[in-house]
Amino acid sequence: MAEQREIKAKTSWRSPRTICIIFLFIAAVVALMTIAIVQSKPISQKYKYGIVLDAGSSHTSVYIYEWPAEKENNTGMVRQLDTCDVEGKGISSYANNVSQAGNSLKKCMDKAKKSVPKAKHGDTPVYLGATAGMRLLSMENKRASDEVMASVERTLRNTPFDYQGARIISGQEEGAFGWITVNYLSDNFRQAKPTMGALDLGGASTQITFVSKQSSVSPENSIDFRLYGKDYQLYTHSFLCYGKDQVLKLAMAHQLETDEYILHDPCFHPGYKVNKSLGSVFNSPCAKTFDEPSRTFTHIGEGKWEECRNSIRKVFNFSDCSFSSCSFNRVYQPKVEGMFGAFSAYYFVMNFLNLTTHSLEESKMSLSKYCSTSWSEIKSNHPKVKDKYLAEYCFSATYILTLLEDGYKFTPENWNDINFIDKIENSNAGWTLGYMLNLTNMIPAEAPDTPPLTNGGFVTVMLFLSMAIIVLLALSCKFFGRPSCSSPKEII
Ligand SMILES: Nc1ncnc2c1ncn2[C@@H]1O[C@H](COP(=O)(O)OP(=O)(O)O)[C@@H](O)[C@H]1O
Numbered sequence: 001m002a003e004q005r006e007i008k009a010k011t012s013w014r015s016p017r018t019i020c021i022i023f024l025f026i027a028a029v030v031a032l033m034t035i036a037i038v039q040s041k042p043i044s045q046k047y048k049y050g051i052v053l054d055a056g057s058s059h060t061s062v063y064i065y066e067w068p069a070e071k072e073n074n075t076g077m078v079r080q081l082d083t084c085d086v087e088g089k090g091i092s093s094y095a096n097n098v099s100q101a102g103n104s105l106k107k108c109m110d111k112a113k114k115s116v117p118k119a120k121h122g123d124t125p126v127y128l129g130a131t132a133g134m135r136l137l138s139m140e141n142k143r144a145s146d147e148v149m150a151s152v153e154r155t156l157r158n159t160p161f162d163y164q165g166a167r168i169i170s171g172q173e174e175g176a177f178g179w180i181t182v183n184y185l186s187d188n189f190r191q192a193k194p195t196m197g198a199l200d201l202g203g204a205s206t207q208i209t210f211v212s213k214q215s216s217v218s219p220e221n222s223i224d225f226r227l228y229g230k231d232y233q234l235y236t237h238s239f240l241c242y243g244k245d246q247v248l249k250l251a252m253a254h255q256l257e258t259d260e261y262i263l264h265d266p267c268f269h270p271g272y273k274v275n276k277s278l279g280s281v282f283n284s285p286c287a288k289t290f291d292e293p294s295r296t297f298t299h300i301g302e303g304k305w306e307e308c309r310n311s312i313r314k315v316f317n318f319s320d321c322s323f324s325s326c327s328f329n330r331v332y333q334p335k336v337e338g339m340f341g342a343f344s345a346y347y348f349v350m351n352f353l354n355l356t357t358h359s360l361e362e363s364k365m366s367l368s369k370y371c372s373t374s375w376s377e378i379k380s381n382h383p384k385v386k387d388k389y390l391a392e393y394c395f396s397a398t399y400i401l402t403l404l405e406d407g408y409k410f411t412p413e414n415w416n417d418i419n420f421i422d423k424i425e426n427s428n429a430g431w432t433l434g435y436m437l438n439l440t441n442m443i444p445a446e447a448p449d450t451p452p453l454t455n456g457g458f459v460t461v462m463l464f465l466s467m468a469i470i471v472l473l474a475l476s477c478k479f480f481g482r483p484s485c486s487s488p489k490e491i492i
């Protein structure tokens with residue numbers, strides 16, 4: 001009897017119906033696994049491109065960005081593909097030779113044509129933003145500034161790219177877009193992490209931007225953003241004339257008030273001695289104009305750090321604050337809060353002097369020693385660095401410490417909350433990326449609804465659930481032996 005049953009069972013497994021079911025089962029599992037593998041493989045991406053020209057006071061840089069076309073609203077997706085430094089000085093230096101302003105950009109725009117695939121040229125927006133150098137020129141000579149802007153516009157319209165405008169951006173925009181850039185690159189928006197403040201030091205202006213819990217008492221220093229479903233109230237201020245090149249002029253102009261022929265400068269190295277024209281100091285609306293700009297004076301270095309700091313402090317007005325708190329020059333500023341990213345000249349100078357990770361006290365001591373080093377020794381230690389930069393590092397770093405400590409009121413306790421940064425995830429910190437993200441509507445106000453599972457995850461879960469159901473069905477047939485599961489012969 002038992003033998004007979006065993007034979008019947010064996011025959012039932014080989015019945016055409018069972019073989020058919022097993023075949024279908026295997027086919028279903030193979031199909032599901034194939035879908036899971038194919039679906040979770042990254043699909044070949046189509047990319048979009050954007051170009052922003054940063055026309056700064058000292059030089060122009062071209063930034064080329066790239067991002068996957070399907071994911072343009074996912075923050076963290078845009079990366080810097082390439083950059084190009086325009087030869088020569090900033091566009092504001094072409095005030096007396098306006099046609100050359102546009103020509104100066106040509107080489108870098110040719111490079112951009114090679115970086116962006118040809119088929120995408122026509123769909124690639126190109127923007128130019130000019131900063132403090134052009135703000136100063138437009139105050140000084142509106143016509144020259146309009147002509148310079150028209151000249152760069154002509155060049156950019158002549159490229160195969162989609163020209164979207166060339167304009168002088170405001171100091172507020174420069175500050176706010178720098179803040180957007182550093183927080184976008186750090187992925188702070190998408191993850192609703194605490195944001196970091198942005199400190200930007202240029203040649204002609206400087207910006208400070210951060211989220212403050214204190215509600216702003218000064219509307220011109222306040223900007224509101226809603227990004228990824230979260231509201232941000234920013235404090236921002238741009239100090240025109242407080243970029244490091246203009247402050248050097250201001251500080252020298254102050255010292256020249258007492259002696260117009262010889263300037264004994266504590267911020268330059270001992271042994272430094274150069275004849276300069278008064279015009280090189282007084283040729284800017286930041287420093288007072290002088291009657292005889294072509295006359296020369298002798299600039300002599302003394303290398304005395306404490307005195308240098310005192311002379312720099314004179315370019316700030318620390319009294320007269322009509323608000324609850326001020327930075328300087330009667331400008332409202334709440335207490336600095338949270339982490340900060342300090343970029344552009346902050347980084348160039350602090351990195352050159354290896355001060356990026358020092359405490360405030362260590363930085364002062366190290367700087368004091370550096371400033372007192374003779375000019376000949378400095379030059380022989382750095383033969384490849386441009387003389388102009390090299391001569392000014394002592395001044396520039398002393399200005400940076402003074403601006404951060406006395407100006408913005410950073411203390412020895414929160415000094416290390418400042419990170420001196422050049423790049424985040426291979427993209428430069430600066431206002432250009434934030435400017436482009438804003439103009440291309442790439443950061444949504446509300447967080448997009450995302451499915452709880454990725455494609456791959458969804459298919460994998462489906463696969464496991466289907467297999468679990470089949471196994472459960474098989475087990476229930478075996479243990480509860482429903483008639484439909486067995487062959488009619490078995491029942492007999
Ligand atoms: N390698 C470097 N070392 C020191 N300073 C630098 C270096 N590269 C650039 N800079 C300085 O950084 C500043 C950049 O300012 P810029 O962006 O041109 O002006 P702004 O933002 O005020 O319009 C300038 O003062 C320039 O001299």
Ligand SMILES: [Ca+2]
Nearest residue numbers: 056131202344
């Ligand atoms: Ca700049």
